Amino acid sequence: MAVTPLCNGCGCVLEVGENWSPSNVKKHYYVCKKCAYIKTKNYSVEHPDHVKTYQADYYITNKAKANRQAKEWRDANPGKMREYSLKWHYGMTIEDYDSMLANQEGVCAICHTIPNKKHLVVDHSHDNNMVRGLLCSNCNTGLGLFKDSIDNLSAAIVYLNRLNNKEN
Numbered sequence: 001m002a003v004t005p006l007c008n009g010c011g012c013v014l015e016v017g018e019n020w021s022p023s024n025v026k027k028h029y030y031v032c033k034k035c036a037y038i039k040t041k042n043y044s045v046e047h048p049d050h051v052k053t054y055q056a057d058y059y060i061t062n063k064a065k066a067n068r069q070a071k072e073w074r075d076a077n078p079g080k081m082r083e084y085s086l087k088w089h090y091g092m093t094i095e096d097y098d099s100m101l102a103n104q105e106g107v108c109a110i111c112h113t114i115p116n117k118k119h120l121v122v123d124h125s126h127d128n129n130m131v132r133g134l135l136c137s138n139c140n141t142g143l144g145l146f147k148d149s150i151d152n153l154s155a156a157i158v159y160l161n162r163l164n165n166k167e168n
Helices: 022-027 033-046 048-061 063-076 078-090 094-103 137-145 150-167
Strands: 122-126 131-135
Touching: 048 063, 063 078, 078 094, 078 122, 078 150, 094 131, 122 137, 131 137
Parallel strands: none
Antiparallel strands: 122 131
C-alpha cells in the first residue's frame, strides 16, 4: 500500500500533479510547490551572485530554448507583457494609459489621427523620463529625429514656410 507523502516544509498532503511534482522522490525529500517557491525565493535573496551567475550560464548554454520559451510566453500573455512594459519604462499602469487615451479622445496628441496600428505609443522626456502624452508612431519618431528640440522643430517650420511661400 502506497503511503501519501507529506510536504517536509508545511506538512500538507501532496497530490501528484496538483501541488507536487515527484522530482526528488529518490532523495525522500517531499515539498509542495508553495514551499519550493518559498525556498527558491529565500535562496535567491541569500545568494544573489550565485543565482545571477547560474542564470547567465544557463542562458548561454540554452540560449535557443530560453529565447523560444520567452517568445512563447510573450505570445501567450500579450496583456501581461504590455502591462510589464508600461510599468517598467514609464511607471504607469494600463489604467493610467487608458485614462490618458480617453483624455486625448483616442487620437495622437500632435496630428490628431486615430492610430492605424495597435495603439498609440507613450511619449516621454528623455531628460527627466516624465510622460508627456500618447503619439502615433510617425509623430513619436519625428520628435526623436528632431532630438526633442524646440529649436530644431522651429527651424524646420521656418524652412517649410519659406519653401511654401516660394511655391505660392
